[in-house]
Amino acid sequence: MVSVIGYYTTRFGELWDKSLYDLVAESIRGVLQETKLSAKQIDAVFIGNMLAGVLENNLHSTSKVAEILDTHIPVFRAEAACASGGMAFHLGTKYLEANAGKTVLVLGAEKMTDYSPEETTTALIGAASGEEQGAGLTFPGLYALMAQVYLQKYGYSRDVLSYVSYKNHYHGSLNDKAHFQKKITLEQARKSAVVAAPLGVMDCSPISDGAAALILTADQPLSRKNKSIRVLSSEVASDAISLKNRAYIDGIEATKIAADKAFDKARITRSQVGVAEVHDCFTIAELFAMEGLGFWKRGEAGKRITALDTMLGSGGKLIINTSGGLKAAGHPVGATGIKQVGEIYLQLTGQAGKRQVEKAHYGLAHNVGGSGGTAVISIFKTL
């Protein structure tokens, strides 16, 4: 059995004075300090990063991490676009299943704000197919296409999307590591300038810098039992990179496939989950997530979200994106999947402070790559 025994995240945001490896080093120092482990007690490292190659000609990050740790242990880099962090986490759990008694460091990092918006946007669309890139599509454009189909098919107006933004910004206001820590009104979300119809500025996650790190162990006596959670399952599903080659685009099928497997393996029901971090790169993506994960039925999310019972303080039984989600906590791509697991870790160990969810024993993290070509879903339990 694999356990998460510690977590540290840097502030997410526009961190002009920090380089990628400043952030990586801070997250490593932070998580080692938190768990009182030394670098010598780590057996392997997994790092999720998407863009350092393209943006700063910085590949072989594995060796750079070894240099920071001053170690000869194996270091692996996972890349699957915005699911890079989730994939690093997943591979870390598999590694531990094959290596009982070991301890691994799993981290994710991204530095996105040292470049022009054009450079960063162009690099990001590297996660889509060549044909989609050639057609001039950007990420807001891809999700806008999907949103159009969804809203038209089920008869919703663009307004329903605002509830996701409103809720997640409220959660972000309670998270001192979030990129945006400011509440917004439903009206502000609704009236934000259109980026790619039907998506407005307030429907889009930001370009952020940040790094996050976790410590995982397998079959170890846990000295920090009250600060540990169990990984019940971690599953990955893929889909075609091109929207045109998907079974449907008013949702993300990879999420559904990975979720079915993950719940099966965890042997729990959807209703047992009390807290989840889901991939809201755009507001529409949170609706897709809630349906794909099986929390809500297909086509129903546009209505269900307006009840706002996934918001802290609502009294709802399933609270979503307490970190602020990608929307408000920020989306330093490679770090996102790690932060999601970290937020669930904080919630299930009662360390979430002002945004603590009551009585949650099971949590879930859901990370998506690109427009849905990759989904990673992990389910956790308190000890």
Add this chain to the structure above:
Amino acid sequence: MVSVIGYYTTRFGELWDKSLYDLVAESIRGVLQETKLSAKQIDAVFIGNMLAGVLENNLHSTSKVAEILDTHIPVFRAEAACASGGMAFHLGTKYLEANAGKTVLVLGAEKMTDYSPEETTTALIGAASGEEQGAGLTFPGLYALMAQVYLQKYGYSRDVLSYVSYKNHYHGSLNDKAHFQKKITLEQARKSAVVAAPLGVMDCSPISDGAAALILTADQPLSRKNKSIRVLSSEVASDAISLKNRAYIDGIEATKIAADKAFDKARITRSQVGVAEVHDCFTIAELFAMEGLGFWKRGEAGKRITALDTMLGSGGKLIINTSGGLKAAGHPVGATGIKQVGEIYLQLTGQAGKRQVEKAHYGLAHNVGGSGGTAVISIFKTL
């Protein structure tokens, strides 16, 4: 126990008429056909690729591979510079150790010749530290520095390097998938134009396109027993990315560390290995490999290589780089680590044709990232 049950490689070379994913698709088709498996019998895929992000803004290759396979199974990308293929292979073996009864596809691919030499060279140096990049160092430059230290310390002339090139070009002449299939003389190697002293053109591996694929299974009844080999061990070691932060630079310490672990785990001695593919990105690197792997003592390789008893037909007990190595078979970065394992597979199953080594029961593959920041070593046995 993990077994390799099939291998396919495309031709390596300047393949102007083929894209990265043409090569990936060919390698997948080839290995499925070879093993008579359908895509539905594969449980996960690992792909090694270094440069597609930087050179063609092509990230999220995991999802693209899922599209080619028309599948929803997990696909993982490993990147560790020139060791990307070896890392994909290593992660594939770990995945199988955690998932008995499964079958995985492991592939590596690189498309390098559609760009100007400046573009490709600049992208490649992304594997070195920012400081080394800023100093204007290229890969030949880094290895030239290491070669200078080695040759001076042990009192060898540049001439000893020619033997590696001579031998590997001879081996390449027997490999119809090799980039270069032409023998050269010792004289030609010795007199080749200097690229970065002491390294000449004939000391450098070429810029190549290519893809290679393997099928691995764990704890499966093997229907192709006479065409299968066992993975006895696969070990990874890291080192600092910067030469200045290494314990020594007249050799590659990561190779030594990974080799000691790999031989320990495989429970065989160096002298039992009959055939090995080692990472000869430059001729000096083959000397470092022979010493780091423990086949030859430190400082001795400059002399030992001149005996040419690691060459096919020499009657030597350990034959090195029968594929032609990176030097003659070519070095499509992500594909290299997979081709190395594939060559050992061909040798140990008696399918190596004109370059078949006699009576080898144990083989080794050795893949290095950058100037030595990563080393992956895997040891194999006939069934």
